[in-house]
Amino acid sequence: MAVYVSNQTSGLGADVIIDGGVTLVPVEHVTGGSGTWYTIFLNNGDSAVQYFHLHDATTLDAGNDEPNWIIKVPANDTVCWTVPDGVTFSNGLSYCTSEAAGKAVSGTISSTALKVWIVVKRD
DSSP states (O other), rough: OOOEEEOOHHHHSSSSEEEEEEOSSSSSTTTOOOOEEEEEEEESSSSSSSEEEEESSSSSOOSSOOOOOOEEETHHHEEEEOOOOOEESSOOOEEESSSSSSOOOOOOOOOSSSSEEEEEEOO
8 A cells, every 4th residue: 555644734733644554665754854743553464563663764774774763563453652742853754664673674564464654743
């Protein structure tokens, strides 16, 4: 599934990034610049644990670049992180997922296993 970034700032005061198929392949610079993320909702439909790697970066060399945030998503489970004051990022958001903890990127992840929704306010 392609990445979708809403432009609902007039109604919500924030945008929603939706990706229905996060894989090992990096998705780069989805916000187009700096901002603040408030909520990350992850749904793992796979039978293996996944680690969502989120980077404050415009480009991403998965497995070599150190993630700013790593969120563990248990097998066949859902995780939601909400930060009321938000977490600022200065470059843009890029991400991928992995079955390995830490900065390593490995595993066999289907294109429909991990779904993500990120609520952001762009500068």
